[in-house]
Amino acid sequence: MKDQDKNLPKTVDDKETSLVKADYQKNKLIKKGIHLMADEKLEDAVLVFEQVLRIDPGNVDALLKLGYSKFHLDDYAGALRVYDQILDIDVANSEAWNLKSLVHYQQKNYAKALDCVEKSIESDPTFGMAWYNKACYLSMLNEVPASLEALRRSIEIDVKNAKRAVKDRDFINVRIEEGFRRIVEVVVLESIRQGYHTVGAIVWTTFISKAEVEDSLHKLLEKGLIVKNEKRQGLNKIDTYDIEPELANKVGVEKKSLLGVTKKLPSSIQSLKDISESIQTTKIALEEENVENILKSLDAFIDTNKMGGMMIDQFLEDHREIRLLKVRLEDKGIEYLKENKEKINSLFENLEITVTKKIRN
16 A cells, blocks of 8 residues: 555655754755854854755755855855846845845955945835945045045945944045044044043043044134033043033933943933824824825934934934935835835834833833
8 A cells, every 4th residue: 555655646744744844944044054154163054055956946045145154254255146137036136136246345446346336226215234344335436525425325224334434444545535524423422422531541442542532622612512521530531421410311321330330310200291293293294105204204303303212212213214214215115105104104003002101101
């Protein structure tokens, strides 16, 4: 009877079981490869991802990780072949274009790197790291104004790129520009807001040179954004810097105790109510599908002269999502709104729940 069973055709159930087993094995191997990458066992990771591709030759996730592993093994030709394979499957894969640009960058072929990263941005205009890389490549090509503009876009999408930029040697060609110095000022101001009040502490937390920190502090004092005080330390007096009190009330500041414990000063109930009212305004504009009004309402959550400071301090993830939403709406307009309306509504409903809880508390 067993011999006869072998000759019977496979049923639909048999095929589904085989597919489930293949998927299970594939996912198990991908996880194994990721763990090997984390342990910096890149040669082993390459072998594992190649196993995945024998099961599923078009698995883009495995191909991306295979290319990344080859890149860090200095197998640039191999990495390029893998990224080209991804682009044969999906020519608009922004991550593959960005990673391909990094290979050309490593080979000091900045023009080719720029061409690839621009294709990445064309595919996804909200890809902050691609904008950042574009800024680096333009700096290396000595295209200073364009580099600063790309860097500005990357910081709008992800503010952490400001701190990354001030430590990045790729921007050596643009450091003397006024636009770049303003980015340094932003990083110094944020460091003070987080509770680092002396030149030494700011240098330590930002990795900016002492001369640049002192220059930024001078500019911030001139602009009235910070105030200077003196603190006695033994027989000596040292200068300390704080956010200007009115600005501090808007953006929120952090204080550090002697034990290094961080305590946030409470934000006002009125500011929370302002956010709640802006959420209602935004929801009405969403319901009307009025892109112009939506963009205006989103500005209130982003602009530090309005509620941006409170959003960064209390609702950082939501602030980042709203910033990305604004960029996407500016790029794609009503088409993006119609496709993502439910998701956008959910973002503001969840924010409203959180704000209401804080007001009650």
